Amino acid sequence: MNRAELIEIIRDRSHLKRKEIIACLEIWEEEVGKALLQEDSVMLMGFGTFSLWKQTGRPGRNPRCNTPFMIAARNSVKFKPGKFLLEYLNNAADPDNSNGQPVNEE
Numbered sequence: 001m002n003r004a005e006l007i008e009i010i011r012d013r014s015h016l017k018r019k020e021i022i023a024c025l026e027i028w029e030e031e032v033g034k035a036l037l038q039e040d041s042v043m044l045m046g047f048g049t050f051s052l053w054k055q056t057g058r059p060g061r062n063p064r065c066n067t068p069f070m071i072a073a074r075n076s077v078k079f080k081p082g083k084f085l086l087e088y089l090n091n092a093a094d095p096d097n098s099n100g101q102p103v104n105e106e
Helices: 003-013 019-035 085-095
Strands: 040-043 048-055 058-061 067-071 074-081
Touching: 019 040, 019 048, 019 074, 019 085, 048 058
Parallel strands: none
Antiparallel strands: 040 048, 048 074, 058 067
16 A cells, blocks of 8 residues: 555545645654654554664675675664554454464364
């Protein structure tokens, strides 16, 4: 799913107009970015946690000509899924075990 598909799904399932949904997404993206830059994590209870990950500079190698170079340090984002999201994904992946209980194979 991409951004445009997400906007259409939200529009179909809510009373919001497309422009309102886009504005909300832009505000959300901006606020998450600001929080991460302040080295604060963003926790959506049950869904997951976004946190800043500072990747250090490291040596790399160009695979075409095998010449070494330095890969610059950069900021990235890590996502740790929450309990609800993991339960949802695991129960949806196994339709025969819809209650999430261990399967007895006696």
